[in-house]
Amino acid sequence: MRYRASALGSDGVRVTMESALTARDRVGVQDFVLLENFTSEAAFIENLRRRFRENLIYTYIGPVLVSVNPYRDLQIYSRQHMERYRGVSFYEVPPHLFAVADTVYRALRTERRDQAVMISGESGAGKTEATKRLLQFYAETCPAPERGGAVRDRLLQSNPVLEAFGNAKTLRNDNSSRFGKYMDVQFDFKGAPVGGHILSYLLEKSRVVHQNHGERNFHIFYQLLEGGEEELLRRLGLERNPQSYLYLVKGQCAKVSSINDKSDWKVVRKALTVIDFTEDEVEDLLSIVASVLHLGNIHFAADEESNAQVTTENQLKYLTRLLSVEGSTLREALTHRKIIAKGEELLSPLNLEQAAYARDALAKAVYSRTFTWLVEKINRSLASKDAESPSWRSTTVLGLLDIYGFEVFQHNSFEQFCINYCNEKLQQLFIELTLKSEQEEYEAEGIAWEPVQYFNNKIICDLVEEKFKGIISILDEECLRPGEATDLTFLEKLEDTVKHHPHLLTHKLADQRTRKSLGRGEFRLLHYAGEVTYSVTGFLDKNNDLLFRNLKETMCSSESPIMSQCFDRSELSDKKRPETVATQFKMSLLQLVEILKSKEPAYVRCIKPNDAKQPGRFDEVLIRHQVKYLGLMENLRVRRAGFAYRRKYEVFLQRYKSLCPETWPTWAGRPQDGVAVLVRHLGYKPEEYKMGRTKIFIRFPKTLFATEDALEVRRQSLATKIQAAWRGFHWRQKFLRVKRSAICIQSWWRGTLGRRKAAKRKWAAQTIRRLIRGFILRHAPRCPENAFFLDHVRTSFLLNLRRQLPRNVLDTSWPTPPPALREASELLRELCVKNMVWKYCRSISPEWKQQLQQKAVASEIFKGKKDNYPQSVPRLFISTRLGTDEISPKVLQALGSEPIQYAVPVVKYDRKGYKPRSRQLLLTPNAVVIVEDAKVKQRIDYANLTGISVSSLSDSLFVLHVQREDNKQKGDVVLQSDHVIETLTKVALSADRVNNININQGSITFAGGPGRDGVIDFTPGSELLITKAKNGHLAVVAPRLNSR
């Protein structure tokens, strides 16, 4: 199981954290003690390289943290990261600065012992950065104190101020600390930070007046010029351009892209307020800073006697104001030296060179003393406000040491000598303490200590600091002795005194070959960390650190609040010669060592991966060098002297207990016994491990790795089991949840349904009751009891009516209405019929309309009057029963233009003998024409047609009555048509004689000719029989029809 957590930084840098030992192939081991080949420097560096490639900048050597500067923001210092490392076991999480921070903090709280984190490494390796991260960790994760919560801010904000005044851009580092810093943070019994104290060591003050090419003066100068408001600069008499100040142009790089002086200025201004600076104090402080710049611009010219005279009056004027000193006194002090000889004060003029020296000395003194004042001021602000209270005694202290790293330049001077000496001392302490603690651990655990070979750099420390014989002593001696002591006489003295020391070389002492690389004014120290050649030039001066008496007096007379504190008058009356710089430094270092020894140490060893300040570059030569001088291999050897790995029984058992059935899942007995059972089960050989009092010691990494690999396999199967169990549990939980929800929903729904049903039933019962009650009272006048029933009957009648309407005009069905609706029903029925009729009428064709009109006329005439009428009803009237081809052309010709509207074959009965003759009856718009074959036999104009007679029986005879007065007419005509109803209807319509049709019962009398009438008698019989009766009448027997 690859157990890796990865986080994606905002800049896209992939920050990988590996778990314990599992990813070791790719990312190396996270603790160097687990390197198989622990004596190999190459293996060590390869491990560093692998991890660096994966952005894993931290690695342990046991409890020591090795850190490689990534030169990029890895996003690994967030609040989340802090939380991750809080309260967890040191070795259970990937190495990190926060792991050290948390372990130290927990030891401080639980054991109540003072702690110290020593951060070392060369310039640019990341010491200051680490210190800041540690402070940030404590400020953010520790509980807030009950009172004075601002102390956390002050602790954090003291940094930018100290960095502005004490850091500068060097060739090695753009923010190089030019002073040593040891900071104590005090915690109360609850673990809240309640105060702090800072010790500063030897500020590199020569930087104030001189910088090497590519380097800058202290940041504050540039920040002030770049960020200071116009008004402020005007008050201080400054121009914005750094090029105008000689103290800022030596390095020729006042502006650097990597430094934003303007925004840094804002940070510093804000920080000053946080650490209790009043506006006046800020102004005073900046006046001093400005005065240093003005001092740098003071020029001298030689008078006739080669005595120096100040030529820059303007500068002098500003200085007088900014330093609050007497102008003439300052002028005199800059150009004269006061000598006290035989109790008398003499003023001796200075030449140009001496005056410049005095000026620079003053600048350095003013700046460095202001720096010391600043540290004190910060200390006052950080001082625990509860210092007097009884709880003060219960505070514990956490020290953070951020000292300048070992330095080698092309040209190394007194400052580098001091700095490198300091690193030697700390290295010695480191070796001493780590060895000691290792030994102590073995003893405590009852395991035999096997002596370790290591290089003890005490010999170098002694060479520097030993009384009478040490370099510092010799230097002091040269500084103090009367007579012409120079840097070179110091070198000679050194050569004489130390002579054949294996770690010191000078031109004179070196062999032929080495001599070539050494100048006559140089000496070389074979430091533990490497060889450094120092030039003695300036050693005496810098060690003496002399400020001419009259300059001192002038400054003591200053009314500036800061200067008057920096230059104390008691200094003037003190006849004792002040300690030299080197001695002071030595003493302060001894003090520091004592402080550190009194505390529980933790170590962070910083490594710089390349000189170009570039991310991702791993310069092997440079790193090998640092690994060597930081003594990391030595450290590793000591740690691995006997055993590669050791862990408390509880921790070991907790991690590996799953590998043995007896210890898994829990071991009930003592952890030590559990571990014994476990290692026996794992088959450890006796030489591979030892059991201490509280810890198990494993000799070889491979034993541990084998165990780790077994754990890996075991974890796989355990993980599967746990997964399965978890999934089962998870899904069961989910199922139960779903079930519970379903039941809940079901019961709700059932409830709802039940309630609905009950409501419905109730409603139904009420309705039925109302209906019954209404039914009983249905005949009573409308009252509340029957209103519902009546309304219901009405509504349901109307609603039913909708479905039961007659389908067509002939359908006479209609539902029976309730009494109350009878009238309305009738109206509706009429409306409905009208509507159907209207609809029907709209839908019929003109032909059909005509047909119906004729049928209607027929009905009017014959309905109920003539027996054979009903048979005619279903038969359609036809427009004509003879086609034009059946009518003789002669007849047509005789009719001329008169159209034939209807033609039908008929039988004509003679008026006399009643002989039947076949004829055609034609109707024109004007007349009835009787045709015999091709001859028009009779034409009866409608005007002459007086009536039509027909019997009421089922026969088909009819008589056309003609005007008797018309002699042209032959008399009435007796005819018979098979379609008598149709024929007569047509005749009546054409001749407009609808009202002139007589339907006779019994007989018809007709005009048979001039003066003669004929009679037709009709009788009903079984079948049609038309005969001439004996009485001369035409007797017609008409068959009886069923319908009558």
Ligand SMILES: Nc1ncnc2c1ncn2[C@@H]1O[C@H](COP(=O)(O)OP(=O)(O)OP(=O)(O)O)[C@@H](O)[C@H]1O
């Ligand atoms: N952990 C880190 N993550 C990212 N950048 C870092 C880290 N440590 C250091 N740096 C970068 O390296 C630069 C130099 O680091 P720092 O000032 O801490 O060095 P130093 O060891 O204090 O050097 P000196 O001895 O000169 O004071 C920092 O300004 C920063 O840019």
Ligand SMILES: [Mg+2]
């Ligand atoms: Mg630093």
